[in-house]
Amino acid sequence: MSTSLHVWPRLVYEDLAPMVAYVNRFVQVGGKYTLDEPFEVGWGNIVLEVTPRGLRTPTLRKRDVTFTVHYRLLDGDVVIEADSGSRTVPLFDESLAAFYTSFCTAVSELGIRRPGSSLICEIPDAPTTFGDDRVERHWDRQAARLMWSALNLAAGGLEEWQAPFQGHRPRVGVMWGGFDLSATRHRARPTAPPAHAPAFVQNAQLEEYVAVGFTFGSPEAPDVSMYAYIWPQPDGLEGRSWAVDGAAWNPHAGLVLLPWAALRQTADPHQAIVAFGDAVYDAAVETAGWPSDLMGPRCDGWYMSRTPPSPVHAQQR
Template identity: 65%
Template sequence: MGGRSDVWPELSWERVGPLVEYLNPLVQIGGKYSLDMPFETGWGNVVLDVTPRGLRTPTYRQGDVAFAVHYRLLDGDMLIEADSGSATLPLADHSVADRFVAFREAAAELGIPAPRSTRICEIPGSAPKFEDDREHRPWDAGAARLVWRAFDLAAAGLEAWQAPFQGHRPRVGVMWGGFDLSATRYRPHRTTPRRDLPAFQQNGELTEYVSVGFSLGDAETDPGMYAYIWPQPDGMDGRSWGVDGATWNSAAGLVQLPWRVLREAPDPHRAIVAFGDAVYDAAVDLAGWSTDLLGPRCDGWHMSTTPAHHP
């Protein structure tokens, strides 16, 4: 993956924002089922996979039915895949309420119960529930491809960053509440969650972690990579973050690498790895994390064809 601008496209909230405001509550419809899964540290098992066509939930098992929901951004539809059959719902030119009703009816035909919660969460200013969001949403296929491409490129870099970590690290995926791509490393040191947060966020702060991710931004924040350490240690100011243009935003409590800076790097893929490594180095230096949790970073093909006894 090189740094050519045709590979790493221009990205702005103005271009993708209207589509994201539609997609974010939509992915929460399928995502709600993950709240019935066993709790994994930091909710790491609830993320949506970035697929060759869009975003897909984990496999759910409810009663006698196994199913998943695939938001196929490149096809403009929502595919419910179950052992009892499948159903495809178009996403174009509908409201969130329309799609929720259609999803509920199609799921029932497949023996899948409706989600136990219909509340829209983590979206400031949103309607309270899926059935309340009746705004008509035109479908922008170009923006959908751009959203998928950005997630796909960022996921490749984050997966490479995660590869050598030998501690607990859930798969890289999209957190369906905030609609950001997340790669998180944990260590089993209990912490005291902040009590002013919702319960699900408090559950996410039960142990120490380092999080590196990608966000499509909002009206005030540019798209780009972000990172933070929980609990936040002292000494984050004045550090180098692996990539020219990456900075510490003390007000937000985030290390940030804007997409516009990332795509101009000689190799954006390697820049994501360097950015993540610099954040983990800060956790080692400032919060006592161990370098023993890091294995070698090697090309997979090289490792599969080189005898173990070779130097």
């Protein structure tokens, strides 16, 4: 039995789905503030950082106040921390509408205006706005801890995968709309997004990119898994090896999927995520003409602080 089974928790979509639905809705409230920030290619400006306690917005600097919104999954609350003070809003059995009211009251006491939009995004069949969602949701501390554990472990692997890439790479973080953990690598080659797609999707696809991430699944695809894709999707992805047993190309979804259950069976899931991401990037090089010379050395900062650069470094993977 892999020792990783004791560290990487067993995740079952049906068990986590109610809390995923809860958190997905509630993080959109603070997440809306990120839309005020300058747009970064691939929506790199909006992602929520995975912290030691939960999920947090970037530092948001306004004319009159600087603040962050921290969804502390392990504590069951939301901390708004600003130069003008701090406020804590508890998370418990309540509706999104009730939380939104409490949140707006808390931020107003700190001199922060309410979010610029109350629209619920990317959740099929959800009510239109935060105030319309009056379904009471149950806060499950155990499920919240499992969610944080999965996001934290996956983020560690994705951050190591991203580190040596020398092109544009936004921070690894949670996209609060679709609620997936995402790591993307971009190259400045314009693409033609589908004209029928929403504006935010078209703006996400302004240039070519490789994405590797983690998802809790959905009713249509109820599998907790790592995922990856190349935009635009090239030919030649069928029948490839993706470096980790259990990883496979799903042509219907347009994704390479590595089920969480298979990942946790590996001897070292952290390194398996890195190997999975490397295999996806290799596929982009071989099938879509991505440059192979954008990879720097994969080593720790102490090594680089003591070692003069050499041509060998550029070849290390």
